[in-house]
Amino acid sequence: MKINVGFSVLMGFLIGIITCYFFGKKTILKKYIQLLDKANIQAKNIINNAEKEGENVKKNKVLQAKEKFLELKCKHEKEVHFKEKKIIDIENQTKEKENRLSKEIEIYFKKNNRLENKIHDYENKYKILQTKQEEFKNMHTKQVELLEKVSNYSSEEAKSELIEILKNEAKTKAQSYIQSIIEESQLTAKMEAKKIVIQTIQRIGTEQAVENAVSVFNIESDDVKGRIIGREGRNIRALEKATGVEIIVDDTPEAILLSCFNPIRREVARLSLQKLVIDGRIHPARIEEIVEKTEKQVEEEVVEIGKKNIIDLGIHGIHPELIKIIGRMKYRSSYGQNLLQHSREVAHLAGILASELGLNAKLAKRAGLLHDIGKVPENESELPHAILGMQWAEKYGENVEICNAIGSHHDEIEMKVLISPIVQVSDSISGARPGVRRNSFESYSKRLKDLENIAISFYGVNKAFAIQAGRELRVLVESDKIDDKKAFQLSYDITEKIKNEMTYPGQIKVTVIRETRAVQIAR
Template identity: 40%
Template sequence: MTVGDIATIVGLLVACLVALLLVLVARREADAQRARAADDVASIKDEARSLLTDAQRREARAAAREDELSAEQHVLTDRERAVRAREDAVAETDRSVARRAADAEREAAERLASADREARGRLEALAGLTADEARTQLIAGLVADAVNAGAAQVRRAEVQARRTADARAKRIVVTAVQRTVVATSSQSAVTILPLPSDEMKGRIIGKEGRNIRLFEALTGVNVLIDDTPDAVVLSCFDPERREIAQSALEALMADGRIHPQRIEAAYADAVAGADDRTDAAGHDAAERAGVTNLHPELVRTIGRLRLRTSYGQNVLEHLVESALLAAAMAAEVGADIDVARRGAFLHDIGKAMSADVPGTHALVGGELARRFGESAVVVNAIASHHDEVPPDTVEAVLVQAADAASAARPGARREELDQYVERMDKLEQLVAAHPGVRRALAMSAGREVRVVVEPTEVDDFALPQLAVAIAKHIEADLTYPGEIKVTVVRELRASATAG
């Protein structure tokens, strides 16, 4: 046997020993695992037995607790029955007490009513009055006291309101007048035009005065050149003729060519441009017053008032000033500013048509404004500004105040007091000269005359004839703006004395 064989045998033996050792180790590990598994199974069994024992004990305790709860439920049920029985007994007792109380109350009421009737009978016998009569007297006395107290309270409130209102009204008017800046001088019967140069005087006069004579003959206006330095004065009582002359002379001075043919052409152009000047004046006045959306016919009618004066005050300027005053006062009192402004601007528009349409300028103006689409409040403000119709809104009253403030502004009107008194006296004397007139009273600044007649001399049937005769006499002998209303009054009194 060789060494190689020996080595092979040895290797085989070693491998067998190793394999045997591995088997022994594996068997030992398997035994250990089986032992551990057996221990785990035993532990689990012990734990299961313990849990089963605990569950049995808990089940026993639950059954015992359920028995206890059932017993308590029976006890509570018995107690509830007892409480219900007790409540029923208490309710029955309450009903019995209520019946007794009601019976006692009814008995007491009957006794009280009987005692009241007895006492009332004794009082009626002592006072000599029945209860209804005493109640009537008491109520009458209380009502009289309340009426007296209320009347006194109303008088105190009226005095306080009047005092406050007067102070506030003065403040509003003063504030409005101070805020409105307008010219205060009255209109005059002359127009002054500045001369561009001294040589223009000679051109206006013309050779041997032929230009100035023709100009005066055409226009009906006196031309004064030498009275005022560097100016020409046009003098005429008719403002329309004076305006035409002004327009013609301005055109001649602007052209520079002044001769008879040119004068005639300038005069014809001035006459033809009257409507354009009227429209321009109306639009300018409406713009200055802040009034918009006027009907074109109203604008044209307003423009005619540029040539109309009232006691020396230009009516168109008066309308613009009145509109500004009314708007300022409306803003102070919280009224409608646009209505007040519009009514004040249009309030004298009837003066442009009073010569063509019968009626006072206030009523004519109101009808004209209504016809051309003005609102009812504006129409009422126009028609009522002289109290010929009652004012319906506070804006209408503000129009009256603005009209009076504009007319009363110092320097606005130039009629003197003695002239006014003389005119009123003349009117009253003219009316008083009629037979049967006992007294004549000029009222509303001469717009109305009230005539009191002797009842023994003038009967009721003669009153209309007398009124017509007086009106015709005034028309024939007096010159006055607008209309004068004649009212004849006949009063008959009878008295007797018993002896």
């Protein structure tokens, strides 16, 4: 019984499942068919809407294309119209040019006809002129021949004599004209130049001291001399060897002489002696130690002196080596004049002159301070000091104007800038003032003799006298050989020869004196 009941339940379950399957399948198929119908309807609607939108878009595109076509057509018509108008204008201009050219051609042909007539007339006149010229030449040759017969002179001789006469007349007139110009310029320029120079000199109050080749070292008592000399002179020999200075110990009371042409070495020897005497220990080893320290001290002082002077003058940016050279100037002299004082004075003079003339005063002052740096070389050089100084200035970065002023202040090179003559004039003013420099008697007398000999070498000079320490040369000429006009020329020629053949400070005035003496004896 139990088996039958289970079987019945199972069969019922299977039948239920099969029934549900077939019933659900039918329901699903029905729903699927309904959805399919709806999808078809929606697809048809979408297709219809798309066709309508496509027709609308097509209509819009056709309208846009028509509008674009009309716009391009209008623009094309305008361009065609503009080009047609331009072509018409060009045609009109071409026609006008053709008409103008035709008129000009007509005028040209008319002028050519006139020119041909004129050329024909000119040719006739030229033929007439040639015949007249031939007649004139014949007449001229006849007149020349007649004059040669009358005067007993050939034409070439007459020409040469006439040229010589005209030359002499022109030379005389030129000399008188030059002299009048010189006098006129002197009247107007001399006072102004004197005024500027005097004002400049008055503003400079530099004291000048004559430098010697001998320094005097004062001592308290003569007992110190023996200690300085040392046993068998070993101390003094060591001192002379270390400093390069000749030490003269003689009978002069309480004084020792230091002789050397190098002022720096003399200063080193003087300071070393002073330290040794104060210290009291004088022997060769101590002498070498003191001299070495003193040399370093003097080198430091040289740099300090250079810095102090460029600060005092308001000059900046100078190379350290040039500062050392400026400091060494204190221990150098030129014709007895202290070189540093001379350079400072030239710097002041150049600055004042430049400011009076409206030029760069700082540049002129810098060139004035550096103009004589070539006089203090560490090693001897065969170059002139102006050229050597110019090379140093170029080496240490000075500008072209400064270098030209240094190199040309004694006319070794050509002056190319305006401050160069200012530096030269300032150098002459500083060195030419009375009492500033000292010359040896031999060089002084030789310069005077050379001046007189130059004057005597000219034709017609009777005597010549150099006066005022060689700053004026008076020339006496023979009145029968040199007339008044030639006297002016003679003074000019003598001046030029002195400039070319002599070296001298300042300026030399040449005065030519001509006098006529009428002497009769009553008997």
